[in-house]
Amino acid sequence: MTRALILLRRRLVGSIFVLLIVVVGTFLLLEAAPGDAVDAYIVSTGGDAGMIELLRHRWGLDQSELTRLANYLWALLHLDLGQSVTFSRPTRDVILERLPNTLLLMVSATALSFGLGSALGIYAGARPGSFRDRFLSIGSLALYAVPGFWLGLMLIIVFAVDLRWLPIGGIETLASDKTGLDRAADIAIHLILPVAALGFIYLALYLRMMRAGMAEVWRQDFVLAARARGLSRRRIVLAHVARNALLPLVTMLGLQSAQMLGGSVVIESVFSVPGLGRLAQEAVASRDTPLLLGIILTSAVLVVVINLLVDIAYAFLDPRVGAGEAGA
Amino acid sequence: MSPLRRFLRTPEAIAGAILLGALVAMALIAPLLFPGDPQAIAGPALLPPFQDWSLPLGTDRLGRDVLAELFHGARTSIAVGLAAAVAALAIGSVVGTLAGFAGGLVDEVLMRITDAFQTVPSFLLALAFVSVVGPSLGIVVIAIALGTWTGPARIARAEVLSIRERDYVASARAIGMHPLEIAFREVLPNALPPVLAMSSVIVAAAILTEAALSFLGLGDPNRVTWGGMIAEGRAVLRTAPFLSIVPGIALVLTVLGVYLAGEGIVETTAVKRGLS
Numbered sequence: 001m002t003r004a005l006i007l008l009r010r011r012l013v014g015s016i017f018v019l020l021i022v023v024v025g026t027f028l029l030l031e032a033a034p035g036d037a038v039d040a041y042i043v044s045t046g047g048d049a050g051m052i053e054l055l056r057h058r059w060g061l062d063q064s065e066l067t068r069l070a071n072y073l074w075a076l077l078h079l080d081l082g083q084s085v086t087f088s089r090p091t092r093d094v095i096l097e098r099l100p101n102t103l104l105l106m107v108s109a110t111a112l113s114f115g116l117g118s119a120l121g122i123y124a125g126a127r128p129g130s131f132r133d134r135f136l137s138i139g140s141l142a143l144y145a146v147p148g149f150w151l152g153l154m155l156i157i158v159f160a161v162d163l164r165w166l167p168i169g170g171i172e173t174l175a176s177d178k179t180g181l182d183r184a185a186d187i188a189i190h191l192i193l194p195v196a197a198l199g200f201i202y203l204a205l206y207l208r209m210m211r212a213g214m215a216e217v218w219r220q221d222f223v224l225a226a227r228a229r230g231l232s233r234r235r236i237v238l239a240h241v242a243r244n245a246l247l248p249l250v251t252m253l254g255l256q257s258a259q260m261l262g263g264s265v266v267i268e269s270v271f272s273v274p275g276l277g278r279l280a281q282e283a284v285a286s287r288d289t290p291l292l293l294g295i296i297l298t299s300a301v302l303v304v305v306i307n308l309l310v311d312i313a314y315a316f317l318d319p320r321v322g323a324g325e326a327g328a
Numbered sequence: 329m330s331p332l333r334r335f336l337r338t339p340e341a342i343a344g345a346i347l348l349g350a351l352v353a354m355a356l357i358a359p360l361l362f363p364g365d366p367q368a369i370a371g372p373a374l375l376p377p378f379q380d381w382s383l384p385l386g387t388d389r390l391g392r393d394v395l396a397e398l399f400h401g402a403r404t405s406i407a408v409g410l411a412a413a414v415a416a417l418a419i420g421s422v423v424g425t426l427a428g429f430a431g432g433l434v435d436e437v438l439m440r441i442t443d444a445f446q447t448v449p450s451f452l453l454a455l456a457f458v459s460v461v462g463p464s465l466g467i468v469v470i471a472i473a474l475g476t477w478t479g480p481a482r483i484a485r486a487e488v489l490s491i492r493e494r495d496y497v498a499s500a501r502a503i504g505m506h507p508l509e510i511a512f513r514e515v516l517p518n519a520l521p522p523v524l525a526m527s528s529v530i531v532a533a534a535i536l537t538e539a540a541l542s543f544l545g546l547g548d549p550n551r552v553t554w555g556g557m558i559a560e561g562r563a564v565l566r567t568a569p570f571l572s573i574v575p576g577i578a579l580v581l582t583v584l585g586v587y588l589a590g591e592g593i594v595e596t597t598a599v600k601r602g603l604s
Binding site for chain 2: 014017018019021022025026029030032033138141142144145146147148149150153154156157161258259261262263265266269280281284287292295296299300303304
């Protein structure tokens with residue numbers, strides 16, 4: 001337990017530095033954009049020169065870049081992400097409203113890709129070089145070449161337009177007063193296609209990693225020893241080979257979280273899911289700099305937290321991890 | 329056996345070579361076969377494919393020739409894919425070499441910056457970058473490279489860490505070579521092979537990212553892109569699904585070709601190493 005705690009503390013300190021770089025870097029990048037939040041606001045609402053002056057002063061945009069960065073960081077310490085221009089509300093509230101939808105999409109897609117991907121990987125890797133191994137390996141490569149947004153559109157054509165089995169988009173039926181389980185079922189039905197579009201791409205990744213990992217483990221001595229002990233093939237595959245090949249996939253889970261968040265931007269746009277990704281696109285379209293900055297920062301924090309969780313899980317799964325690091 | 333024949337030994341590599349060959353041919357003959365602006369109106373709007381043989385794949389919502397757009401789109405995909413991959417590999421190997429060779433504080437700072445870039449979802453970064461600077465082909469290339477250089481940087485660094493202890497580096501130091509000269513003339517070239525092994529994955533990722541950016545309307549507006557074509561077709565998804573299906577298939581075949589050829593190359597070099 002202490003081992004995991006020491007590891008956690010080390011990672012936490014490193015993460016804070018990394019997040020600081022992210023904030024400063026993104027702030028400076030978005031500052032370089034032509035036009036500021038006031039320009040964007042005036043375009044959408046209208047207003048005269050006096051109004052512009054007043055807004056610039058109220059939002060602190062008449063101060064120097066460094067002062068504003070310092071102000072932003074200071075506000076950030078109080079978990080204040082500033083005011084969204086298009087929503088005229090605190091950025092934090094807008095983001096927190098959309099975050100659950102993205103998390104739901106990500107967690108479901110991860111469960112699908114990791115679960116089905118590793119299962120198929122075990123199935124393929126149990127008999128290296130067999131027909132099913134080659135078939136799944138080529139098939140997963142083809143799947144990996146499919147753009148997620150296009151897969152989403154194809155799923156819409158088949159399941160929403162032609163067969164009319166599933167809704168074409170959105171997170172739930174609008175203007176329905178469903179509650180409790182009914183509402184949950186409604187959301188689940190709306191999530192099937194976006195989760196499939198996002199999850200299937202990464203499924204290929206986990207399948208290929210599992211297969212490659214198993215091929216590696218097959219060659220090791222303890223597998224030979226297990227064979228010599230006369231264990232059944234099924235037991236060798238599941239208890240020895242697959243189990244040892246599973247660990248790198250757990251690491252991949254953390255590494256892929258940033259990719260998946262990026263992928264959900266496009267998927268949310270295809271399926272009109274009101275999540276963080278679509279919010280980012282809206283922020284870009286309306287030049288809402290504080291909102292875009294807040295979204296990027298929230299995503300970065302999310303990625304850091306997921307990776308911390310993966311590290312902790314890893315430390316528990318593999319007793320060798322951390323023993324060396326904690327001593328160093 | 330010649331390298332080419334060794335490369336063409338597996339059926340996967342042959343398939344990859346055929347796909348990539350077809351793509352490059354498309355890109356090269358596009359201006360000859362379809363001279364003039366592919367975004368110009370060529371016929372009636374929403375003509376279905378295989379109806380009029382002067383417009384074999386039909387037309388889109390504005391009456392543009394889909395086949396001409398497809399051929400010209402191949403040029404954009406190849407240009408962005410290759411340019412972004414070259415930029416990412418170049419940035420990555422320079423940063424990785426500096427970090428690994430200098431060590432200490434330089435290493436620490438460069439690696440934390442690498443961490444920061446890996447923490448921000450690269451697609452979100454590309455989206456923000458293009459929206460700040462404005463969409464053009466060069467900006468899209470830089471935006472994609474910004475999100476992909478970190479992998480090559482880590483691999484280059486790991487390789488440099490082992491190379492810098494070798495004897496020839498020590499002798500280069502002994503004859504008084506400048507550290508930067510050692511880093512970039514002696515160490516970097518030897519650290520490149522494992523970095524270059526990543527190129528097919530990076531080219532593929534760059535092509536897919538470009539397509540997604542164009543799909544969201546952040547591609548170069550003056551060029552035909554497959555992602556933009558899919559976005560255009562999306563508006564008539566119910567009545568003319570082929571407009572989104574066709575460019576998507578082109579994308580899948582292209583990326584698949586890159587992957588297959590990449591695997592073939594890796595296998596070829598692996599066999600070569602095994603023999604020597």
